[in-house]
Amino acid sequence: MNLRARxxxxxxxxxxLLLDGGLATELEAQGARLQGDPLWSARLLHTNPQAIKxxxxxxxxxxxxxxxxxxxQATIQGFVQHLGVxxxxxxxxxxxxxxxxxEAVMAFGCGQRATRPVAxxxxxxxxxxxxxxxxxYSGAYADKMSVEELKAWHRPQLECLAAxxxxxxALETIPSVKEAxxxxxxxxxxPNCNAWISFSCKDGTHLSDGHLLQDGVRVxxxxxxxxxxxxxxxxxxxxxxxxxxxxxxxxxxxxxxxxPNSGEExxxxxGWQTSEKTTASIPALSDTWIKQxxxxxGGCCRVRPDQIGELRRHLKTRHPTEEEADLGM
Numbered sequence: 001m002n003l004r005a006r007x008x009x010x011x012x013x014x015x016x017l018l019l020d021g022g023l024a025t026e027l028e029a030q031g032a033r034l035q036g037d038p039l040w041s042a043r044l045l046h047t048n049p050q051a052i053k054x055x056x057x058x059x060x061x062x063x064x065x066x067x068x069x070x071x072x073q074a075t076i077q078g079f080v081q082h083l084g085v086x087x088x089x090x091x092x093x094x095x096x097x098x099x100x101x102x103e104a105v106m107a108f109g110c111g112q113r114a115t116r117p118v119a120x121x122x123x124x125x126x127x128x129x130x131x132x133x134x135x136x137y138s139g140a141y142a143d144k145m146s147v148e149e150l151k152a153w154h155r156p157q158l159e160c161l162a163a164x165x166x167x168x169x170a171l172e173t174i175p176s177v178k179e180a181x182x183x184x185x186x187x188x189x190x191p192n193c194n195a196w197i198s199f200s201c202k203d204g205t206h207l208s209d210g211h212l213l214q215d216g217v218r219v220x221x222x223x224x225x226x227x228x229x230x231x232x233x234x235x236x237x238x239x240x241x242x243x244x245x246x247x248x249x250x251x252x253x254x255x256x257x258x259x260p261n262s263g264e265e266x267x268x269x270x271g272w273q274t275s276e277k278t279t280a281s282i283p284a285l286s287d288t289w290i291k292q293x294x295x296x297x298g299g300c301c302r303v304r305p306d307q308i309g310e311l312r313r314h315l316k317t318r319h320p321t322e323e324e325a326d327l328g329m
Contacts, residue, residue, distance in 0.1 A: 003066065003119035003168050004194050007227040007255050007295065016290055016315050017119075019259050019298020020059035020067045021308045027055050029304065038132040039082050042074035045093045046083055049100055056104035062305035063312030065118060066296065067105065068170050069161075071097035072125040073132075076156045094157065095164035098122050102165075121196075122166035124183075126174050127153050137200050139175030139209035150182035155189070162190040169195040172232050175208035177216050184223040196228035196257045196296070204241030214246045221254060230257035233300040236282050237263070243292040255295035262302035282307070283314035 006017065024034055024041040030051055034040050044052050052070045059067055074097055079090035101120045108118070127150060128136035135141050142150070161169060169187075174180045180197055187195055197220045200208045207216055213231070220226050231242050239258050250256075260282065286297050297315070299308060 003121070004227060006119075016286075016294070017065045017296045018063060018308065018312055018315060019257075019296055020056075020062075020064040021259075021299035021303035021305065022261070022301045023052075023055055023059075023068065023070055023072075025302050025304060026058055027051055030054065038073075039078055040073040040129075040132075041070050042072070042078070042093075042097070043083075045070060045074060045096055045100070046079070046085075049096065052097075052100050053104045053107070056101055057108060058305040059308060060104065060108040060118065062309035063316075064298070064308055065116070066298070067101055067118065067120055068172075069097040069101045069120065069122045069166075071157075071161065072123040072172065073129045074157070075130050076160070078130050091156075091160045094160045098161060098164040098166050119168065120166075121168045121170040122161040122164070123170045123172060124154065124157055124161065125172065126179055126200075128175060129173070136173045136175050137202070137208050139179065139200075139207070142176040142178040142209060145178075147178060147182045147185070150179050151186040154183055155186050158186060158190055158193070162193050167193060168227070169193055171195050171197045173200045174198065174216075175200045177207065177209065177211045177219055180216050181219045184220045184226060187223060187225050191225075194225050194227050196230065196255075197226055198230045198232040198257055198259070201231055201234050201238060201242060204238050205245045212245065213242055214249060217246050217249050217254075221249065228255040228257040228296055230259075230294070230296070232257075232259045233261045235263045236260040236285050239285065240288050240292070243289065243294070247292065250293050256289075256293045257296040258289055258294050259296075259298040259300050259303075261300040283311050286311065286314065287318060 027041050028034055037043055056067050074094050076087060076090045079085055079093055080087060105118045126136045127141060171183050199216050202208050205212055207213055217229050220229055239260055
């Protein structure tokens with residue numbers, strides 16, 4: 001699937017593309033021990049790449065139209081610092097994340113009697129993900145860094161992913177207007193790449209750094225390379241008010257991307273805390289998100305393949321993609 005063409009096709013109002021869910025959550029379900037690891041799921045690019053392919057495959061089986069590489073917490077400096085590898089080896093590891101996702105798609109397509117188009121996006125996390133201190137949910141570091149410093153940090157990762165053939169980057173969990181603007185600027189250095197930018201937010205109107213979501217949308221919306229803007233890793237119930245807050249900025253050229261977490265609470269010391277909240281609300285809430293203009297919908301942390309499958313069945317019934325409508329599915 002050419003994701004860029006699909007998102008730029010203004011005539012395709014009915015179809016919604018389904019994203020995958022929490023890759024690290026699925027890896028942990030397979031037995032990986034990630035909590036407390038400064039490289040998080042990216043360590044498995046080095047130690048167990050087959051586990052990453054297996055996790056991708058699980059989301060493909062559940063019906064995902066778009067899968068995202070295991071590179072959210074993968075950085076050149078992080079690999080050098082925490083794995084003791086060379087800079088060149090670190091770059092190869094980062095590039096391997098794109099290849100593993102593409103190999104998973106190819107294997108899935110070859111093994112299916114009736115294939116469907118699937119796209120791969122390359123994940124890029126915020127600087128706070130490298131810091132491994134939870135600051136991707138505050139953006140506090142952005143006040144201490146210039147736009148040029150943020151661009152210099154992100155440039156090696158974008159350069160490596162672009163060289164690996166990534167056509168669409170998922171610039172995700174971005175907590176601040178400043179970092180989003182820096183990413184939109186450095187993206188211009190890679191004209192063959194497009195991106196979506198999704199923000200981390202602290203409530204139903206504000207980014208994690210305290211700015212309004214609409215401020216972030218305005219900043220990144222100036223880039224013709226940004227195909228979609230939205231939010232990720234927030235409670236599902238925040239999505240509707242967040243999209244409402246930017247309704248005036250909606251346009252045919254700007255798609256919304258939303259992939260909330262399970263709604264459970266994160267504790268820095270104990271990890272995700274199970275609560276009575278579940279992802280069961282996501283399919284029902286997605287109808288409203290689609291009316292608000294969401295074109296890409298999925299899940300983030302704690303959203304498993306079976307829950308993506310549930311969302312797939314809901315979307316297939318209520319909002320069939322163009323291909324499914326043509327096939328009478």
